Amino acid sequence: MSDFNGKTALISGGAEGIGFSIASAMGDQGMNIVIADIDETQLRVAEEKLTAKNVPVLALKMDVTKLEDWQAVQEKAVTQFGNIHMLVNNAGVATAPGPLEATNYDDWQWVLDVNLMGVVRGTHIIGSHMKQHGEGGWMVNVASMAGMAGVPTAGAYTATKVAVVGMSESWQPEMAKHNVHVAVLCPAFVKTRIHLSGRNRTAEDQNSFDDTKVNTKDLPGGSLVENGIDPELVGMRVVEALQAQEFYIFTHPSHRESLQMRGAAIDQAFERAAQSPILADIEDDPNIVFG
Ligand SMILES: NC(=O)c1ccc[n+]([C@@H]2O[C@H](COP(=O)([O-])OP(=O)(O)OC[C@H]3O[C@@H](n4cnc5c(N)ncnc54)[C@H](O)[C@@H]3O)[C@@H](O)[C@H]2O)c1
Structure with missing residues (x-):
């Protein structure tokens, strides 16, 4: 029997795309599934x-930018499961990619509030709950390449x-003490509707991107997403990786090589710093990882 069987998973943005694929794969492992999403129509589907x-399922409307929504979802999930x-x-x-000036401050605010602060809110509410109940578990933060x-x-x-990668690295040792395994998922292109994210933008976020009027393949990044891998593979990969404690x-x-090139460029930059006469006499403790 899998470690997941009979336990409960809460997936934000779980109504479609990668979130739904993870919900479905975890449901196949015998988990109770709570999908929480801003899109009520897709939630019902x-x-x-x-x-x-x-699969035992609870589907709840939630906007990850609202702390009170997270609290309500937690209460309903605990009551049910x-x-x-x-x-x-x-x-x-995601906003459509473009030059610096094309992303206005409202766009920045929206993306930061959902992708970054949404993760912070979820972790504060549900991560704290997992620490308190002491039964252990998993936290999967969906980042990206x-x-x-x-x-x-x-x-x-x-x-x-x-x-999201940095926060996951930061939270991992803390949560491990409570038997909660933290993982960070970093996909490249997956065939979802991420390039049509404007559909999820609430009126208060001042939608400046009307995706109903465009041919999705013509959107910058659109064809890359539409030629991405099948989301179902991502859910199955997450199960496999969590079982192996990745x-x-x-x-x-295929993206391994480009990351190795980045690592090599950083290593070369360190080498230049190591050779710099300006830095020759500094005393530095390598065990302090920030400064
Ligand atoms: N598709 C890709 O190529 C790709 C690659 C790397 C990472 N990702 C990441 O995967 C995650 C899922 O994206 P996806 O590709 O499945 O896109 P998607 O647009 O298909 O799904 C996103 C889901 O999040 C929901 N959502 C959006 N705003 C919300 C909010 N404020 N509150 C609650 N729910 C909200 C949407 O309704 C939708 O169900 C995202 O974090 C994305 O950045 C996607």
């Missing part, structure tokens, strides 16, 4: 699909995904 394969053992911080959005290396013309999205979860092995 997802609920039906999971119910059809006998008892303690929550897995948090998947998945909900995310954009969290591993900056993507040209996508500064706001990159900023949030680098932050921390960084990759789904596109």
Whole structure:
């Protein structure tokens, strides 16, 4: 019997795309599934699909930018299924890529509030709950390959995904003390509707991007997403990786080389610093990892 069987997973943005694929794969492992999403129509579709394969499911409307929504979801989930053992911080959005000036401050605010602060809110509420109940579990934060290396013309999205990788590294040792395994998922392109994120933008976020009027393949990044891997593979990969206690979860092995090149460039930069006469006499403790 799998470690997941009979336990409860909460997936933000779980109504479709990568979030739904993880919900479905975890449901196949015998978990109770709570999908929480801003899109009520897709929530009902997802609920039906999971119910059809006998997965116990609770589908709740939630905006990850609202702390009170997270609190309400936690209460309803616990009432229905008892303690929550897995948090998947998945909900995310992207603006169309473009030059610096094309991403205005409202766009920055929206992407930061969903992708970064949404993860912070989820972790504060559900991560604290998992620490308190003491039964252990898993936290999967959905970053991106954009969290591993900056993507040209996508500064706001990159900023949030680098932050999600960093926060995961920061939280991992703390949560491990409570038997909660933290992992960070870093996919490259997956065939979802991420390039149509404008559909999830609430009126108060001042939608400046009307995706109903465009041919999705013509959107910058649109064809890359539409030619991405099948989201179903991502859910199955997450199960496999959590069973193996992986921390960084990759789904596109072909990206290994570009990351190695980044690592090599950083190593060369350290070498130049090591050779610099300006720095020759400084005393530095390498065990202090920040400063
Ligand atoms: N598709 C890719 O190529 C790709 C690659 C790397 C990482 N990711 C990441 O995967 C995650 C899931 O994206 P996806 O590709 O499945 O996109 P998607 O647009 O298909 O799904 C995103 C889900 O999040 C929900 N959502 C959006 N804003 C929300 C909010 N404020 N509150 C609650 N729910 C909200 C949407 O309704 C939707 O169900 C994101 O964090 C994204 O950045 C995607």
